[in-house]
Amino acid sequence: MTLGTTFAVSLVGLSGHLVEVQAHLAASVPGFTLVGLPDAALSESRDRVRAAIASSGISWPQRKVTVNLSPASLPKSGSGFDLAIAVAMLAGARRISVSDPEKVVHIGELGLDGRLQPVRGVLPAVAAAVAAGLCDVVVPLEDAQEARLVPGARVVGVASLAEVAALYGAEVPGMVLPSAASRAPRVERPRRAEGDLRDVLGQEQARRAVEVAAAGGHHLLLVGPPGAGKTMLASRITSILPDLDEAEAVEVTAVHSVAGVFDPGQGLVRRPPYEDPHHTATAASIVGGGSGLPRPGAASRAHRGVLFLDEAPEFGSRVLQTLRQPLEHGELVIHRAAGSARYPARFQLVLAANPCPCGLSIGKGIECQCTPIVRRRYFGRLSGPLLDRVDVQVEVRPVTRVDRAGEGDVETSATVAVRVAGARAAAKARLAGTPWSTNAEVPGTWLRERLGAGRGLLADVDTALDRGTLSLRGADRVLRLAWTVADLAGRDAPTRSDVGQGLALRTRGHHG
Structure with missing residues (x-):
């Protein structure tokens, strides 16, 4: 029987699916057929594999080769199947041991000279293999460090197909391993310096708003x-957020691995990520997209961190509207002809906006040259439904000479971070046993029930509802903020003063 089998992993979003790679060699007219719903990049693997085998000095029988990727109904994409296809073919041709690769997962792209190139998404792919019970994994040398971050994985990093063939008992004549210098360097993105809150002069109200937003995971608008x-x-903001726990770190690292922006030399991503796309960014670059199966965008890369949109009204309305789904559900589902991909996107949205095109319509707005209709149209680009989902909305006034004089009395990020961590721990303890971990995620009905006999605290909220300055969703947002203010103060439940602070953080400024 001339059949060789091994395993690969197909990634759909962050979900990895084990794929059995079967290679059948028949005594017929030489040819190569690849079946099992491969995309264009995967279909090209036949030429890469054939050239890589020849370049590795391994003789190849002139037979008809049929490679099946099972399950055949699952769409498969990318060049990460090359190594598995080559190993299955070599096993089927009896050039290597038939039984050894049968329970091993192979991930990697082949160059025409037989070298192995790194691929994206190694961490979630290896995690899926281990979860399915296959702990032995062979990956490109550059990806070995990332693969070893998965607990329980037995990882072998290799530089070439010849090296893999030698592992399985093949005699490779004059095998020369490629030098590290000859391999393509991995693109590394330098880690962003977080800065410190003490750099911000004055702005007591805005600093308080940032602290409350960080403590409760609330979305924030600065005008x-x-x-x-x-x-x-x-x-x-990220400088006062607590470190990610183990599960969150693995999840965030997996997203960054699939997006191709992860540096395995720095280990798992432990700090909350920060993304600040330019206002010319397209909807696909923010929420994810691309041909075939989509890649994660800035919203998913900001998962468990901060997505900052500077000059928010300048963003396209379509871009802003696409953010409503992740704000509500904490994930993005992107549908394409090749299938749908699901990416986590539970980020803190931070918007910054000028009050009008000239930016001077603040306070009395004496210097502003914009007409009322121009101001309304400009700020109207931030739609009501989007703003309604932003808990904290605060006005940032110009810095005065008095603010500059008090430069030495400003709290550092480290001081504020201690309070934020305490508030988050209190919320987590209160929400134990629920699907939520921060106040920003909790529905208003649950919070109202927790108030019990203290429902009279909401008199100010009821007044704002009657006046029309708050929507019903906005009233729930105020209640969430009140709980966060109470958590920061170390109280078990909000007081009327906490509710008042929540109302002030919600309704201050031009946007009601």
Whole structure:
């Protein structure tokens, strides 16, 4: 029987599916057929595999080769199947041991010279293999460090197909391993410096808003003139957020691995990520997209961290509308002809906006040259449904000389981070046994039930509802903020003062 089998992994979103790779060699007219719903990049593997085998000095029988990727109904994409296809073919041709590769997962792209190239998504792929009970994994040398981050995986990093063939008992004449210098360097993205809150002068209200937003995982809108410090405040939010726990770190690292922006030399991503796309970014670059199966965008790369949109009204309305799904559900489901991909996207959205095109319509707005209709149209680009999902909405005033004089009294990120960590721990303890971990995720009905006899605290909220300055969803947001304020103060339940603070953080400024 001339059949060789091994395993690979197909990634759909972050979900890995084990794929059995079967190679059948028949005594017929020489040819190569690949079946099992391969995409264009995968279909080209026959030429890469044939050239790589020849370049490795391994003789190849002139037979008809049929390679099946099972289950055949699952769409498969990318070049990461090359190594598994080559190993199955070599096993079927009896050039290597038939039984040894049968319970091993092979991941990697082949060059025409037989070298193995790194691929994206190694971490979730190896995790899926281990979860399915296959712990032996062969990956390109550059990906071995990332693969070893998965607990329970027995990883072998190899540089070439010849090296893999030698592992399975093949005699490879004059095998020369490619030098590290000859391999394509991995593109590394330098880790962003987080900065410190002490760099922000004055802005007590805005700093308080940032602290409350970080403590409860709330979305945040900062409105103010150019140069007031909106971008600086937003960029320092991650500096006061606590480290990711083990499960969150693995999840975030998996997203970054699939997106191709993960540096395995720095281990799992332990700090909350920060993404700040430019306002010219397309919807696909924010929420994910691409031909075939889509890649994660900035919203998914910001999972468990911060997505910051500077000059938010300048973003396309379609881009802003696409954010409503992840804000509500904490994940993105992207549908394409080749299939749908599901990516986590539970981020904190931080928006910064000028109050009008010239940016001077703040306070009394004496210097502003914009007409009322221009101002309304400009800020109207941030749609009501989107703003309704943003818990904290605060006005950032220009920095005064008094603010600059008090430069030495400003709290550092480390000081604020201790309070934020305490508030998050309190919320986590209260929400134990529920699907939520931060106040921002909790539905208003659950929070209202927790108030019990303290329902009279909501008198100010009821008044705002009657006046029309709050929607029903906005009232729930105020209640969430009140719980976060109470957590920061170390209280077991919100007081009327906490509810008042929540109302102030929700309804301050031009946007009601």
